[in-house]
Amino acid sequence: MSVPRFWRRIHSLYRLEGTKCSKCGRLYFPERNRCVDCNTYDKEKFIFSGNGKIITYSWVYTPPKGFKGGIPYCLAIVELEEGPRLTTQIVAVEKKKVKIGMPVEFSFRKISAEGEEGVITYGFKFRPKGYPTNK
Amino acid sequence: MLMDTTKVGIVGFGVYIPRFRIKVEEIARIWGQPGEAVRKGLGVEEKSIPDMDEDTITISVEAARNAVKMAGILPEDIEAVYVGSESHPYAVKPSATIVSEAVGAAPITTAADLEFACKAGTAGVQMCLGLVKSGIINIGLAIGADCSQGRPGDALEYTASAGACALLIGMDNILVNIEHTESFTTDTPDFWRREGATYPSHGGRFTGEPAYFRHITNAAENIMQNTNTTPDDYDYVVFHEPNSKFPLATAKKLGFPKEKIVPSLAVRYIGNTYSASSMIGLAAVLDIAKPGDRILMVSYGSGSGSDAFIMNVEKGIVESRKGIPKVQEYINNKVYLDYSMYTKHRGKIKMN
Ligand SMILES: [Zn+2]
Numbered sequence: 001m002s003v004p005r006f007w008r009r010i011h012s013l014y015r016l017e018g019t020k021c022s023k024c025g026r027l028y029f030p031e032r033n034r035c036v037d038c039n040t041y042d043k044e045k046f047i048f049s050g051n052g053k054i055i056t057y058s059w060v061y062t063p064p065k066g067f068k069g070g071i072p073y074c075l076a077i078v079e080l081e082e083g084p085r086l087t088t089q090i091v092a093v094e095k096k097k098v099k100i101g102m103p104v105e106f107s108f109r110k111i112s113a114e115g116e117e118g119v120i121t122y123g124f125k126f127r128p129k130g131y132p133t134n135k
Numbered sequence: 136m137l138m139d140t141t142k143v144g145i146v147g148f149g150v151y152i153p154r155f156r157i158k159v160e161e162i163a164r165i166w167g168q169p170g171e172a173v174r175k176g177l178g179v180e181e182k183s184i185p186d187m188d189e190d191t192i193t194i195s196v197e198a199a200r201n202a203v204k205m206a207g208i209l210p211e212d213i214e215a216v217y218v219g220s221e222s223h224p225y226a227v228k229p230s231a232t233i234v235s236e237a238v239g240a241a242p243i244t245t246a247a248d249l250e251f252a253c254k255a256g257t258a259g260v261q262m263c264l265g266l267v268k269s270g271i272i273n274i275g276l277a278i279g280a281d282c283s284q285g286r287p288g289d290a291l292e293y294t295a296s297a298g299a300c301a302l303l304i305g306m307d308n309i310l311v312n313i314e315h316t317e318s319f320t321t322d323t324p325d326f327w328r329r330e331g332a333t334y335p336s337h338g339g340r341f342t343g344e345p346a347y348f349r350h351i352t353n354a355a356e357n358i359m360q361n362t363n364t365t366p367d368d369y370d371y372v373v374f375h376e377p378n379s380k381f382p383l384a385t386a387k388k389l390g391f392p393k394e395k396i397v398p399s400l401a402v403r404y405i406g407n408t409y410s411a412s413s414m415i416g417l418a419a420v421l422d423i424a425k426p427g428d429r430i431l432m433v434s435y436g437s438g439s440g441s442d443a444f445i446m447n448v449e450k451g452i453v454e455s456r457k458g459i460p461k462v463q464e465y466i467n468n469k470v471y472l473d474y475s476m477y478t479k480h481r482g483k484i485k486m487n
Contacts (some may be wrong), residue, residue, distance in 0.1 A: 014233075047239075069482065070188065108197055108200075108237055109189060110188040110193055122193065132465050133460070134468075
């Protein structure tokens with residue numbers, strides 16, 4: 001991810017900030033300028049709770065360049081409790097424990113570091129809900 | 136001195152401890168040392184290790200989110216963010232900017248990184264106290280966090296660990312009143328890391344008597360003298376925890392019975408979290424303290440200095456701490472690594 005592209009996404013990566021359509025109330029993550037339901041451009045900022053569940057997942061052994069040090073890791077589609085879905089990494093969990101439908105929550109992690117000298121990108125990943133007791 | 140009657144203190148606190156552990160005896164095995172003797176000598180069973188995508192910034196954010204949740208404040212009301220650490224991920228580019236953005240304090244806030252070995256976090260607490268007490272800000276966030284590294288095979292490798300503690304300092308709905316603070320600082324070269332060096336160096340035996348013991352003892356004796364108090368006036372005492380041995384010996388020397396310091400000694404199960412060490416010790420006490428309890432806390436940072444605080448636990452703590460992760464819960468949630476997995480986690484394997 002280029003530095004400007006990362007910088008433009010900081011609010012959504014760091015705080016799960018999306019948008020809410022001012023007219024019909026539909027929620028968007030990531031943010032969207034125009035509501036697909038009612039075509040309006042009127043929107044307000046909406047911060048998602050960070051609670052959700054796993055819709056589907058896969059364990060990655062052959063990662064893209066720069067992610068090799070972390071294999072194996074779990075990549076999943078998570079549905080937020082407010083509705084929108086996102087692709088994310090599931091952390092703080094053992095392989096056998098990940099299941100479809102599993103409740104998860106926001107976790108703040110490093111996403112990538114470009115070599116020894118590049119920018120470090122941070123943002124959301126998800127972990128089993130109720131960390132650290134998982135109750 | 137109109138402000139002196141204003142109560143200022145902790146309005147929320149939060150910790151974060153990564154879930155990976157390595158046993159002291161496993162590290163000793165690699166270097167052919169007598170594991171049991173090392174473990175008993177230090178009074179440390181195991182230490183925490185961050186996940187591969189965790190660093191000082193991520194664990195600071197996690198601790199701060201817990202503190203904000205406990206305080207029940209709006210993050211945008213935080214007007215100062217200080218991150219004290221000796222393992223800031225960037226040499227130039229403040230951790231505090233990333234933390235304040237992630238927590239939601241930015242942009243109307245001041246932010247800075249602090250460095251003073253293991254007492255950078257409590258230095259931030261003092262700065263927040265000053266800003267709040269003078270009426271410049273309403274709420275400040277002081278964080279002590281480290282993902283510390285010991286040189287492989289060095290004595291520090293047994294204990295250098297990872298953890299974070301965040302304290303929100305304010306004057307409304309105080310959970311812990313901070314009555315008094317003072318410090319003791321000298322130029323003592325017991326521990327250092329030069330610019331660009333990967334691992335810190337230390338003065339071996341020099342780290343004990345003239346460094347740790349002298350500064351903590353002086354700071355504790357001075358603050359008790361200046362407030363006309365004795366060890367009998369305190370329910371708990373918290374000292375910087377590089378191992379269990381040092382704080383236990385200090386408590387004994389100052390006349391505190393063992394049961395007043397033991398509840399703070401998270402170090403036995405998570406190792407030395409450096410800038411977070413005394414603050415996590417404080418949080419462990421605040422997790423169980425009763426309203427009316429009085430606490431003496433003294434941090435220590437090599438170089439050297441100690442910040443001492445006298446605190447009083449208020450009624451509100453009982454309700455506010457419910458549902459917020461406790462130090463003991465983080466300690467209990469653990470996954471053991473052997474030395475080779477530990478090497479992978481610490482990024483010590485050269486990938487190219
Ligand atoms: Zn709409």
